[in-house]
Amino acid sequence: SAAALAIFSVAIALLVQRQTRPRVGDMTLTGGIPGQEEESSNMPSMEELSAMTPREAADRLFERAMREHEEGDFERASFFIDMGIQAYAAVPPDEINADAQFHIGLLRLLMGDSASARARAEAILAEEAEHLLGLLLASRAADFSGDAVMAEELRERERELVKSAGGIPDRPEYVSHRVLIERALEEESR
Incomplete structure (x- = not known):
């Protein structure tokens, strides 16, 4: 109310x-x-x-x-x-929207709830299969779950998307999370 x-x-x-x-x-x-x-x-x-x-x-x-x-x-x-x-x-x-889903997923991940974070990532990716925040959240959830292979596959998809776009696209939600996206692109599997 x-x-x-x-x-x-x-x-x-x-x-x-x-x-x-x-x-x-x-x-x-x-x-x-x-x-x-x-x-x-x-x-x-x-x-x-x-x-x-x-x-x-x-x-x-x-x-x-x-x-x-x-x-x-x-x-x-x-x-x-x-x-x-x-x-x-x-x-x-x-x-x-995707940005809010990303925020909720990160908050859930910080609480140790990788399943909820993964569900938020899947919701983002269901709307747009190539959304960087969806891929980023999914890779973080995979890392947290101990699935290093899946996490690296997702990061590789992120790298390919950014490469094919000629850099991180200038979308508001990407600008807001640019530092995180850049760091994720540089990471190797944990």
């Missing part, structure tokens, strides 16, 4: 404001938000959060979870991962 979402948003804002610290460097998993400067990377105020759509709030929680995880604060990351998953559950289904 709208009231529950409003209460949830206010609770998030209060909690996040107490725990916000400046962002340091690029985010390994997300590649950062295009055009965002360090000083503007703090979590939004209560007013800003209440004005956000459910998708915008979920994306901000995703970014925070990834940042905390990359900085090694796994307890805080776990908190924001749970909140992010709950926030994405409140997003209308028609707003869950």
Whole structure:
């Protein structure tokens, strides 16, 4: 309901404001938000959060979870991962695109749920078989599951797609996750 979402948003804002610290460097998993400067990377105020759509709030929680995880604060990351998953559950289904599926899959993977991450990757690839984020998420899930052969096959597909396109295509979701895509293209099987 709208009231529950409003209460949830206010609770998030209060909690996040107490725990916000400046962002340091690029985010390994997300590649950062295009055009965002360090000083503007703090979590939004209560007013800003209440004005956000459910998708915008979920994306901000995703970014925070990834940042905390990359900085090694796994307890805080776990908190924001749970909140992010709950926030994405409140997003209308028609707003869950490949980028949101990727975010949910990464959050699930960080929770140790490679099956759910793989399901999100499959959903992306069912819509577009050559989607880099779908392949990337599928390769991460395969790595996590211990299937090094499948992970490398998926990364090879990514490399071939990027090579045939003459580089990483200039799509918004690829720009947002450019650093992660570039690193995945360079990785060898774990």
